[in-house]
Amino acid sequence: MSLSAKLKYKFMKDYGAPALMSLQGLKRRRSRPTPSAFGPPLESNARLKEILTRHYYLSRFVPGVKKVAWVTSGAPVELLRVFDFYTIYPENHSALVGAKKQGAEYCGIAEGDSFSQDLCSYARIDLGHMLSGKSPAGKLPKPDLLFCSNNICQTVLYWYKAISQELDIPLIHFDAPFVSDRQSEADIRYMAQQLQDMIPILEQVSGNVFYMSDLEAVLKRSQDSSRTWGNILKAMQAKPAPMTIFDAFGHLAPIVSLRGLPVAQDYYNILAEEIDDRVSKGIGAIRDEKYRLIWDNIAIWYKVRYLATFFAERKMNFVTATYTNAWAETIDHLNIKDPWNSMARTYGQIILNNNLKHRLGLMRRMIDDFSVDGMVMHSTRSCKPYSVGQYDLRKAISTSLNLPSVIIDADIADERVWSEQQIQTRLEAFCESLEDTNRG
Amino acid sequence: MADLFFGGIDVGSLSTEAVIINSEEQVLAEVVLITGVNGSEAAQKALNQALELAELAQSQIAALTSTGYGRASVPFATGKTTEISCHGVGAHHLFPSTGTVIDVGGQDSKVIQIDDRGHMLDFSMNDKCAAGTGRFLEVMADRLELELDELSNPAYITGPSTPISSTCTVFAESEVISLLAKDTPREQIVNGLQRSIVNRIWSMVVSIGIHGEVTITGGVAKNQGLIKVLEEKLGQKLNVPKNPQTVGALGAALIAKRHHSDSTST
Ligand SMILES: Nc1ncnc2c1ncn2[C@@H]1O[C@H](COP(=O)(O)OP(=O)(O)OP(=O)(O)O)[C@@H](O)[C@H]1O
Ligand code: SF4
Ligand SMILES: [Mg+2]
Numbered sequence: 143m144s145l146s147a148k149l150k151y152k153f154m155k156d157y158g159a160p161a162l163m164s165l166q167g168l169k170r171r172r173s174r175p176t177p178s179a180f181g182p183p184l185e186s187n188a189r190l191k192e193i194l195t196r197h198y199y200l201s202r203f204v205p206g207v208k209k210v211a212w213v214t215s216g217a218p219v220e221l222l223r224v225f226d227f228y229t230i231y232p233e234n235h236s237a238l239v240g241a242k243k244q245g246a247e248y249c250g251i252a253e254g255d256s257f258s259q260d261l262c263s264y265a266r267i268d269l270g271h272m273l274s275g276k277s278p279a280g281k282l283p284k285p286d287l288l289f290c291s292n293n294i295c296q297t298v299l300y301w302y303k304a305i306s307q308e309l310d311i312p313l314i315h316f317d318a319p320f321v322s323d324r325q326s327e328a329d330i331r332y333m334a335q336q337l338q339d340m341i342p343i344l345e346q347v348s349g350n351v352f353y354m355s356d357l358e359a360v361l362k363r364s365q366d367s368s369r370t371w372g373n374i375l376k377a378m379q380a381k382p383a384p385m386t387i388f389d390a391f392g393h394l395a396p397i398v399s400l401r402g403l404p405v406a407q408d409y410y411n412i413l414a415e416e417i418d419d420r421v422s423k424g425i426g427a428i429r430d431e432k433y434r435l436i437w438d439n440i441a442i443w444y445k446v447r448y449l450a451t452f453f454a455e456r457k458m459n460f461v462t463a464t465y466t467n468a469w470a471e472t473i474d475h476l477n478i479k480d481p482w483n484s485m486a487r488t489y490g491q492i493i494l495n496n497n498l499k500h501r502l503g504l505m506r507r508m509i510d511d512f513s514v515d516g517m518v519m520h521s522t523r524s525c526k527p528y529s530v531g532q533y534d535l536r537k538a539i540s541t542s543l544n545l546p547s548v549i550i551d552a553d554i555a556d557e558r559v560w561s562e563q564q565i566q567t568r569l570e571a572f573c574e575s576l577e578d579t580n581r582g
Numbered sequence: 583m584a585d586l587f588f589g590g591i592d593v594g595s596l597s598t599e600a601v602i603i604n605s606e607e608q609v610l611a612e613v614v615l616i617t618g619v620n621g622s623e624a625a626q627k628a629l630n631q632a633l634e635l636a637e638l639a640q641s642q643i644a645a646l647t648s649t650g651y652g653r654a655s656v657p658f659a660t661g662k663t664t665e666i667s668c669h670g671v672g673a674h675h676l677f678p679s680t681g682t683v684i685d686v687g688g689q690d691s692k693v694i695q696i697d698d699r700g701h702m703l704d705f706s707m708n709d710k711c712a713a714g715t716g717r718f719l720e721v722m723a724d725r726l727e728l729e730l731d732e733l734s735n736p737a738y739i740t741g742p743s744t745p746i747s748s749t750c751t752v753f754a755e756s757e758v759i760s761l762l763a764k765d766t767p768r769e770q771i772v773n774g775l776q777r778s779i780v781n782r783i784w785s786m787v788v789s790i791g792i793h794g795e796v797t798i799t800g801g802v803a804k805n806q807g808l809i810k811v812l813e814e815k816l817g818q819k820l821n822v823p824k825n826p827q828t829v830g831a832l833g834a835a836l837i838a839k840r841h842h843s844d845s846t847s848t
Contacts, residue, residue, distance in 0.1 A: 571666035
């Protein structure tokens with residue numbers, strides 16, 4: 143490890159990044175005011191932005207100082223933290239590209255290199271980034287290691303394989319058998335063994351040694367932050383809800399990509415405090431909350447603002463979502479005293495690796511707990527594991543709970559998959575039926 | 583007290599309709615025009631013609647609801663409602679026992695479930711693709727050098743059909759071209775096309791379910807061939823309004839009347 147790189151990284155961490163953040167603060171104050179349908183914005187937004195900007199900014203100075211790993215959102219990253227990898231989440235980066243409405247551009251680059259349009263847009267954007275070097279975050283550090291798990295989809299494996307071949311770097315895959323009924327002891331053993339087998343290669347790539355006590359500390363932090371995140375989401379049961387799910391899509395970033403690091407825990411403590419304060423004062427995310435909705439599937443990153451405004455203007459607030467819940471749902475399975483088996487339980491049972499019956503039960507509970515009046519399902523072109531079964535789920539939920547619902551076809555990050563006229567008609571019709579149902 | 587009048591305007595992707603009703607919910611005038619490139623112009627023109635037919639002035643219209651994809655571009659509307667709700671209300675008015683409405687227009691097709699008051703309970707809508715809509719039939723009719731009216735010709739309904747396997751409009755068109763090149767009789771192709779549309783509509787019907795009587799609205803309801811194929815599949819008769827294109831505008835006028843009495847009675 144070169145001394146100068148190390149010094150530079152340390153300097154940037156302590157002085158460069160904070161200076162940049164204060165500049166950003168100046169810029170932010172001049173940004174547009176919130177439209178009147180919304181309540182006062184969350185003060186934590188500023189801190190969130192700071193953390194994420196700093197994370198991407200510092201990553202430029204990481205090569206030569208720390209080893210870099212690219213990680214999928216559902217992978218047990220805690221293990222990597224023990225070896226002090228600097229982790230980058232391509233999915234998170236792709237969502238950022240999508241939110242900046244640059245998804246089509248990056249996808250186009252990958253498609254030009256003969257990747258299929260049917261490939262998940264997170265993957266296409268990431269490959270587009272790799273091929274062109276472009277990024278709204280400036281520049282991402284090249285990975286030394288790839289770490290993926292098929293507990294979210296099979297796509298990530300092939301996507302990371304492509305990168306692994308291109309860069310000639312090791313790929314570690316955590317194979318999580320799909321839970322079609324319940325996890326078997328054999329499945330748990332199989333997963334736990336894989337995790338332990340990863341240690342030698344992680345030691346080799348990172349140059350650091352594995353200590354059980356380090357893993358325990360990371361797991362503890364990870365569990366604490368996930369629980370805090372879960373409590374923040376739970377606080378949205380309050381009427382009016384202190385934030386909208388569209389806010390939560392943003393505040394999700396640290397639990398996905400900084401999980402297990404102190405910064406994530408610190409951040410969620412701040413956010414939780416603000417949320418609790420809003421609840422106690424009765425401050426709502428939207429000015430006049432009349433209807434409460436549930437969202438299913440990943441965000442439509444290029445239309446978050448449009449959707450937030452569309453619903454806020456109609457006095458409708460999304461108070462819960464299967465997506466934001468995914469990083470809190472299984473955390474209670476984690477047991478610091480039994481790390482390997484409990485990691486297998488935690489990561490093996492996340493929503494996309496679990497069966498539809500489970501999802502149906504979960505959604506029914508959420509609808510009940512959060513006093514939900516209607517449901518919007520985003521059928522996303524990119525993500526088959528999330529979108530398959532939505533029609534059946536909708537039918538089961540609508541008929542048993544008599545809940546107005548709608549399915550819209552869009553994408554997570556490729557803004558070409560959007561037909562505003564059609565979606566607007568569907569959403570308005572949904573709102574009409576919601577109002578009709580409640581008028582009696 | 584002077585009688586009250588209500589209007590409904592449906593600015594669709596292909597056609598624009600205006601309907602005027604009185605407080606007894608009787609239809610005084612209905613007009614169908616081509617939307618063309620300017621939706622708001624078409625709306626004004628349709629309203630003017632309807633006013634003329636009803637012998638009314640615009641100021642006599644107490645409330646007017648706009649609907650259809652151009653609903654936002656009707657400046658004189660007092661409210662707007664989606665065509666999904668409007669077709670439900672209109673179909674319920676014409677055929678009160680309707681439980682399921684199938685609206686097949688130029689750009690969209692929808693299957694709507696309504697309750698015994700005409701309120702929409704659930705709906706399904708085609709995805710972005712034009713397959714399964716009137717536009718698909720227009721493209722194909724053009725390719726076959728047929729007028730839309732001719733699709734209802736009995737010769738194109740009975741007899742054998744050639745299956746069209748592509749559900750995509752672009753692919754189906756090239757399929758039709760190659761069938762023509764192979765001298766496949768035109769009536770067999772038309773028959774196949776009608777069936778392919780019905781299959782697309784059918785998947786929506788299945789997802790919403792058949793609830794009592796089924797009413798078909800929208801311009802495609804004028805296509806007798808399609809009606810026949812759909813009825814065969816449904817195993818029951820369809821309610822076909824005399825003027826299927828104006829059902830959305832009629833629903834809009836009825837909703838205008840409802841909103842008006844809601845706002846004046848409170
Ligand atoms: N005489 C006819 N015979 C057969 N089909 C017809 C006839 N006239 C119109 N159509 C069909 O009706 C379709 C138009 O329907 P309609 O006027 O209800 O559409 P729209 O309301 O403008 O469209 P949308 O509701 O999708 O915006 C045409 O595409 C055509 O297929
Ligand atoms: S969006 Fe779906 S398909 Fe894409 S990486 Fe995530 S889980 Fe996989
Ligand atoms: Mg129409």
